[in-house]
Amino acid sequence: MTSITPAFNLYESLKALPGDRRLLSCEQESVTAAELLERVEMLRQQAAPGDLVLHAGNPIAALTQMVALDGLARHVFLVPESLAESEDFTVLCERFSELCDVSEHEESVATHWILATSGTTGTPKLIVHDTASLTRSLKHNSERGADYRWGLVYEPFRFAGLQVLIQSLMAGSEVVICHQLAFSEQIACLSDAGINALSATPTFWRKVLFHGGLEGIDMRQVTLGGEPVDQTLLDALRRYFPQARITHIYAATETGVGFSVTDGYEGFPVDWLNTGVPADTGRVHLKVTADGTLALGFDQEDGAFIDTGDLIEQRGDRLVFIGRLSGAINVGGNKVMPEEVEQVIRRVPGVADVRVQGKGSSLVGQLVSCQIVPTSDAPEPALLKQAILETCRTALARFKVPALIGFTTELETNATGKLVRKSDG
Amino acid sequence: MSYRDKIIELLHEALVITESELCGELADTTPLLETGLDSLGFAILVARLEEELGFDPFVEMDEAVYPRVFGEFVAIYDQHYTSV
Numbered sequence: 387m388t389s390i391t392p393a394f395n396l397y398e399s400l401k402a403l404p405g406d407r408r409l410l411s412c413e414q415e416s417v418t419a420a421e422l423l424e425r426v427e428m429l430r431q432q433a434a435p436g437d438l439v440l441h442a443g444n445p446i447a448a449l450t451q452m453v454a455l456d457g458l459a460r461h462v463f464l465v466p467e468s469l470a471e472s473e474d475f476t477v478l479c480e481r482f483s484e485l486c487d488v489s490e491h492e493e494s495v496a497t498h499w500i501l502a503t504s505g506t507t508g509t510p511k512l513i514v515h516d517t518a519s520l521t522r523s524l525k526h527n528s529e530r531g532a533d534y535r536w537g538l539v540y541e542p543f544r545f546a547g548l549q550v551l552i553q554s555l556m557a558g559s560e561v562v563i564c565h566q567l568a569f570s571e572q573i574a575c576l577s578d579a580g581i582n583a584l585s586a587t588p589t590f591w592r593k594v595l596f597h598g599g600l601e602g603i604d605m606r607q608v609t610l611g612g613e614p615v616d617q618t619l620l621d622a623l624r625r626y627f628p629q630a631r632i633t634h635i636y637a638a639t640e641t642g643v644g645f646s647v648t649d650g651y652e653g654f655p656v657d658w659l660n661t662g663v664p665a666d667t668g669r670v671h672l673k674v675t676a677d678g679t680l681a682l683g684f685d686q687e688d689g690a691f692i693d694t695g696d697l698i699e700q701r702g703d704r705l706v707f708i709g710r711l712s713g714a715i716n717v718g719g720n721k722v723m724p725e726e727v728e729q730v731i732r733r734v735p736g737v738a739d740v741r742v743q744g745k746g747s748s749l750v751g752q753l754v755s756c757q758i759v760p761t762s763d764a765p766e767p768a769l770l771k772q773a774i775l776e777t778c779r780t781a782l783a784r785f786k787v788p789a790l791i792g793f794t795t796e797l798e799t800n801a802t803g804k805l806v807r808k809s810d811g
Numbered sequence: 812m813s814y815r816d817k818i819i820e821l822l823h824e825a826l827v828i829t830e831s832e833l834c835g836e837l838a839d840t841t842p843l844l845e846t847g848l849d850s851l852g853f854a855i856l857v858a859r860l861e862e863e864l865g866f867d868p869f870v871e872m873d874e875a876v877y878p879r880v881f882g883e884f885v886a887i888y889d890q891h892y893t894s895v
Binding site for chain 1: 827828829830850851853854855857858859862867869870
């Protein structure tokens, strides 16, 4: 009989796993469930701090600490390396102290995990989770868990990375940690380790498709999240990994996981606006705000809806994500979403990937500008530009057609694997 | 030295980008509004000129001067050259 009792405690989850189950590998180090439990038990014999700033550092050590602290510590600030190195870190530590002081006298058994958002505008915010909200949508079946070996290309202490790590703890799946490597080394590491499951951003998956290197893998689970997922990418992934189940997840550090979609289509069913999203642990309610963004409401919380800031648009019987409200380019009063133009440009042969952003214009406010990463067999720049313009003119309103087309060898991604767009004007 | 030739080259490029056509001759006296480019087209022209020449004279102006005819537009660029 499979064990499906929800365990909202990382320590209890670990204890429930078969001891010989291999759990974590990172570079040369690897641990089984029994070995991890032994390390956790040693830590738990020491007096637990009430409040703690926990740095990622060595991922296996960090996860050991996290498991040891669950149910014992009050507030734990999980700090990924990229955050520790950023200018915001000092301010956030001060905010963490204030948060701890304010809730000093609260009675709570559940450990609070504090994460920072990746902060697209201004200073990142601190978000308070507990193990239940961090694991809201994760599965607990440790028999099936043995069938999966996950690659981790996200930072362990960012929300997406935590999802992979904790899921593996709860299901007893192995995780091959390689977020710290350069892209081509990650591919080699994942391939050598024989992973069969991977969670990454659409930008990362596009690089996988163009770079190659994972064809030999018996991929069983392809998970996407963090950026809008379009039908073209879903179809390309299905062709590339015919045996895989493909899931795209809508989640944010603020809200936790909103929902996941496994039907093979982009976006989500319009019907969910009426019925909410069916989930094992409470229904998630969906609403469209006056701005056209998606708002999420959770049964467990006070009933308030959280505005995600993500624009959605109806296409047929689906609602699709078209980009961040804050990411719109304004061309003489006309709004352009970078993602829409990028999707069109990706159809052009010779384009490996593209970034669209706004360029300041003294005359119309902003113009659409794009940077192209050409494929190795792309036509020469002048011809490629011509092809891009012709494709865009056919598919887009004229103010959306890129006014400026440049070439680059690589598109910058941020600490969470998402494409970075820098607009001015 | 005048930027006239470069401006004409990129004006034609902007016409192609915006799928517009040059209406008649391009002379110093041709009103900008009759060249075939609309405001978006001119914005693209100015942006492309900034890419190639390294400056946008409209941003750098202390007082806003709006050229009415093609010759004035060229002059604004040529003035920048002489003032540098």
